[in-house]
Amino acid sequence: MTEPPNPIATVIWTFALMSLFAVGGANSAIPEMHRVAVDVRHWMTDKQFADVFAISQLSPGPNVLIVTLIGYSVAGIAGAVAATVAMCGPTALLAYYVSRFLERSRDARWPAIVQAALVPLSIGLMAASALILARTSDQSWIAALITIAAAALAFATRLNPFWMLLAGGILGFAGVV
Amino acid sequence: MPPDSQPAAAPAPDVPAPNPPPQPGLFELFIAFAKMSLAGFGGVLVWARRGIVEQHRWMTAEEFNETFALCHFLPGPNIVNLSVVFGSRFRGIAGGLAAFAGLVGPPMVIATVLAALYAHYGEIDALRRTLAGVACAAVGLLVAVVLKMMMPLIKRRDVIGLLILVAVFVAIGFIRWPLQIVLLVAIPLSLAITIFARRRGKA
Numbered sequence: 001m002t003e004p005p006n007p008i009a010t011v012i013w014t015f016a017l018m019s020l021f022a023v024g025g026a027n028s029a030i031p032e033m034h035r036v037a038v039d040v041r042h043w044m045t046d047k048q049f050a051d052v053f054a055i056s057q058l059s060p061g062p063n064v065l066i067v068t069l070i071g072y073s074v075a076g077i078a079g080a081v082a083a084t085v086a087m088c089g090p091t092a093l094l095a096y097y098v099s100r101f102l103e104r105s106r107d108a109r110w111p112a113i114v115q116a117a118l119v120p121l122s123i124g125l126m127a128a129s130a131l132i133l134a135r136t137s138d139q140s141w142i143a144a145l146i147t148i149a150a151a152a153l154a155f156a157t158r159l160n161p162f163w164m165l166l167a168g169g170i171l172g173f174a175g176v177v
Numbered sequence: 178m179p180p181d182s183q184p185a186a187a188p189a190p191d192v193p194a195p196n197p198p199p200q201p202g203l204f205e206l207f208i209a210f211a212k213m214s215l216a217g218f219g220g221v222l223v224w225a226r227r228g229i230v231e232q233h234r235w236m237t238a239e240e241f242n243e244t245f246a247l248c249h250f251l252p253g254p255n256i257v258n259l260s261v262v263f264g265s266r267f268r269g270i271a272g273g274l275a276a277f278a279g280l281v282g283p284p285m286v287i288a289t290v291l292a293a294l295y296a297h298y299g300e301i302d303a304l305r306r307t308l309a310g311v312a313c314a315a316v317g318l319l320v321a322v323v324l325k326m327m328m329p330l331i332k333r334r335d336v337i338g339l340l341i342l343v344a345v346f347v348a349i350g351f352i353r354w355p356l357q358i359v360l361l362v363a364i365p366l367s368l369a370i371t372i373f374a375r376r377r378g379k380a
């Protein structure tokens with residue numbers, strides 16, 4: 001594990017490795033992103049990380065875009081592209097080969113077993129993501145209330161999540177949070 | 178990696194005629210995935226299903242579920258994996274790249290613009306307050322996803338699954354151990370328990 005001095009090389013190495021451990025998707029890797037970006041590399045503060053997560057949720061597209069934003073804060077546009085490709089490339093290649101392999105073997109049993117084994121892990125990781133982000137974001141009881149309300153609405157209704165983000169933004173703008 | 182076969186010649190016939198089972202072209206793949214991606218706030222999966230299964234009829238619902246299950250159990254961003262697997266099924270590697278570029282490219286431009294704006298204006302108080310509010314709601318959305326995914330485990334009374342879930346949550350969320358170390362222990366353990374439980378279920 002040598003430390004490449006070039007920040008872009010560090011970004012690529014960090015996210016390429018992380019992607020292979022992102023069981024259940026990009027949101028599962030948020031604790032690790034937070035640990036690396038805030039605690040280990042000091043790329044950003046806790047508050048900036050929470051902001052970056054908020055921005056990534058505000059923009060359309062896959063959840064993985066949070067790494068685009070982290071990459072941007074490290075090394076501008078080149079960093080943004082490098083982080084995104086590094087986070088997507090290795091696992092996309094893996095998915096490509098595995099899907100071709102499965103098409104030929106047609107043994108659909110072991111993917112089901114692996115998936116059953118991984119589901120609790122990925123839920124646990126996402127729960128940890130929520131905890132880490134909530135620690136930073138929910139500093140007041142009104143902030144916590146907004147989180148709870150958004151969670152309840154998203155859980156119980158089929159409302160487009162964008163409206164909850166918008167409502168949160170308006171409340172924040174109004175100075176309630 | 179398959180050592181035995183070279184990348185089998187592009188699977189799709191090069192007749193671009195719109196046959197009954199329509200074969201999307203490269204540009205079509207790019208546009209379709211760009212549309213799904215730009216429509217998707219807080220996750221693209223719903224839109225991907227709608228676009229691929231209902232709108233374009235490129236896959237049946239079962240095929241879609243199977244493909245998604247595969248992409249979900251593999252590591253990495255699921256929907257990105259799906260775009261590559263899906264695109265390459267129709268148009269080989271070029272198709273995979275086209276779908277990937279459509280899914281990630283346009284939103285990446287938007288995200289980069291937002292990031293640049295944030296870098297410039299992030300210190301403005303009104304923006305800080307607004308983002309703080311958005312962040313609270315965004316965390317709530319994540320909590321809802323976690324709860325929805327937990328429901329099947331709770332309904333099945335899958336105690337072992339829930340215990341593993343809590344253990345990972347504590348190790349990563351509270352103790353803040355590195356992801357790799359936690360997973361290198363948790364994955365084999367969870368696999369072993371799952372296989373053992375299935376064997377016993379059958380016996």
